[in-house]
Amino acid sequence: MSLIVLGTVALDTVRTPFGFRRRMLGGSAAHFSMAARLFTKVNLVAIIGRDFPQEYINFLDKKGIILTSLIRAEGATFKWSGEYKRDLNAALTLSTELGVLSAFKPKISEDQKRIKHIFLANVDPDIQRHLLAHMRTPELVALDSMNYWIKHKRQSLLRLLKEVDIYVANDQEARDLSGEANLIKAAQYLYSRGPEMVLIKKGEHGVLLYCSKFIFSIPAYPTDKVVDPTGAGDTFAGGFMGYLAKVKKINQVNLKKAVAYGTVAASFNVEAFGLQRTSRLKLKDLERRLSRFRKCILF
């Protein structure tokens, strides 16, 4: 019952119609961890620079995230700056500074190499492969990526698809990598490239899980409280993978429930800037919203 996540820990500067925040704690691994920690021990693998505030490390530590493989290196921390206009579904990236991320070589302990549940959040596919190669007994490996790698390291990413169980993508990425406009066809294509399952995140429109045995599709949790959607996809993945790490058994019932947990976790994430809401989240908040959510989609 533990989980390892490879990804980014970043300093995010975000403007939305509801405010402006400078250099918040962000990044895929940070958002993922904040949801996954509700279910299991989370081992975070990432790199930060000299400018990374100690208070953010203390904050992650206090949340119970295992930080032994959070490396600090010479140079600047990865920074993302973005803006959301009236339509909060689309982020406009203003700037990206890779900093120490460009020379990231993950290092993990012998104990961590024996962790069975692995989430490869969005970084260079060669770094993802590098970590995966060190894992001794992987049981469930999920892979996320982004448009940049689909464009610039397509072959590397396609090769990696054969080595993972679940490929997680947003709808645009799924369409870009598959060349299919219809999402079911896109999922079928991606499935044919290797993974056991394809999980397509559609933002405000929910999630689609595709595998050979079944298709599962649920909407997002209906909410009018969207303050900052940054990290919603990673929060979803954290809830999804965290639940599976907890229950261990990978079957249809648990997979569907994991998608539902991820969905409600993401609905909390968007309610406030950065990790503000998810860092205060308790499992019982998730449970309560899950049962409300169930009523919203049952007929």
Added chain:
Amino acid sequence: MSLIVLGTVALDTVRTPFGFRRRMLGGSAAHFSMAARLFTKVNLVAIIGRDFPQEYINFLDKKGIILTSLIRAEGATFKWSGEYKRDLNAALTLSTELGVLSAFKPKISEDQKRIKHIFLANVDPDIQRHLLAHMRTPELVALDSMNYWIKHKRQSLLRLLKEVDIYVANDQEARDLSGEANLIKAAQYLYSRGPEMVLIKKGEHGVLLYCSKFIFSIPAYPTDKVVDPTGAGDTFAGGFMGYLAKVKKINQVNLKKAVAYGTVAASFNVEAFGLQRTSRLKLKDLERRLSRFRKCILF
């Protein structure tokens, strides 16, 4: 157990990646009727021109649609021509010829005036109001519209909202009329303008039903078979209103089931050009897909 629908009967010319069809039988009232007939007697109120093929009238008649208020007038039938590119979710309108539609004054019989379930499909809101004024004992009135009327007859449409039970809109229309980007906020605004319920159709992303007591949100039926989506929204409305006309009792359970029936009806509509698939549809096809659909969203 009968239903009256006011809308268009049109000649549609459509190009999609799967083919090209000229002057098919189409229009909102035709698509609506083809789904609603599976549940109840459908009275169609529309206007056609001299050029409308008799075979199409015979076809509707054979499907059991009551055509006593399908008026034939001097002039040309309403024609729509559109194209769908690779992304079948967005129609590109190539031309619209109103023809006889521009001078349409619906006329209905004394019997029809006593029908309790009324669907005002997309035509000029003044024509919709004209028909509604003649209904003696309305019990459930649903209203659809389109961007053209939101732009050009906004006040007329907003006034009409106060007189109906359900306002049906697609996501873009809901955003345009409300000025809200978030769909829950859009639904709240539209609800505040009068109707008991707001039903937002999101195409490939499903449907949202909003009212004071509950929110219901389901995805579209997952399908990779999309040949021609023209009329999917009207087919949805036909399944939704047809089911409610059949069960009569308007409660939460029946409303949700009606949305689900509409959803699966629409999933058949997109599988072939025009009315080709829905005209062959039987209630048991809907039932079968409904139970498959339920499995796709249950957790």
